[in-house]
Amino acid sequence: MFQLGKTIVSEDIIEKDFVCNLSACGGACCVDGDAGAPLEEEEAKILEDIYPKIKPFLRKEGIAVIEKEGVWIKNEWGEIETPLINNADCAYVIFDEKNKTLCGIEEAYNSGEIDWKKPVSCHLYPIRVKDYSEFSAVNYHKWEICDDACTLGKELQVPVYKFVKQALVRKFGQNWYDELEKVAAKHLE
Structure with a gap:
């Protein structure tokens, strides 16, 4: 250290x-695990503001969870994170035609709909x-x-x-x- x-x-x-190897793992980090992506407080506010622009990129299952639980949730330790679909997939996960995991937030960014790439915790992984x-x-x-x-x-x-x-x-x-x-x-x- x-x-x-x-x-x-x-x-x-x-x-x-x-070096991420999405062709090998398919983006498993976004669908495996027992918690959503950690969010900073400012990021939670950003998600609230940009959700309407992200929504068209999301799966119906993700939209249902977000509209029921919110664009972010607090876990049992009071930390802010993204909600999950059935305690697995991040609610913002989408899949391409080859069933590879993508981020709906990042796809909205790549399409020029928003100017925020994705949560920094995901970007740092x-x-x-x-x-x-x-x-x-x-x-x-x-x-x-x-x-x-x-x-x-x-x-x-x-x-x-x-x-x-x-x-x-x-x-x-x-x-x-x-x-x-x-x-x-x-x-x-």
Whole structure:
């Protein structure tokens, strides 16, 4: 672990390799698990505002859950997250013609309907950020459904932090990321 500004960062994000391999997993991270995507408070407000523009991109099952439970929910620990369809799929999940998982929010973004890509927690994956009062912990989340992404990352020699560069800059800023690159270069010497 090392400190970077007000973050404590796991060395795994430098040492481990990762490149999403949707053709291998089909987007399982959006349909497996027992919780929705973590949301920041500002993101919950954004979802409320843009839901009408996202709705045409969603499946009827997702729309039904969202209209019953809301565009976001609070879990048993009081944390904000996306609702789930039958305790599995994220309510914003859609499928392409090959049954590959896509994000309805991101599809609305890609179509120019909205200017917000998706929740930063999804954009950052496989990095998970846990905010504490004095700092944020930045960790690599190892999940067996992403083994193919680890294999592809190793083959292409892409460390986790480079794979999620855009999301890290979005979350922490360009200066933070520039410092991370310096730490990574020194660490890998």
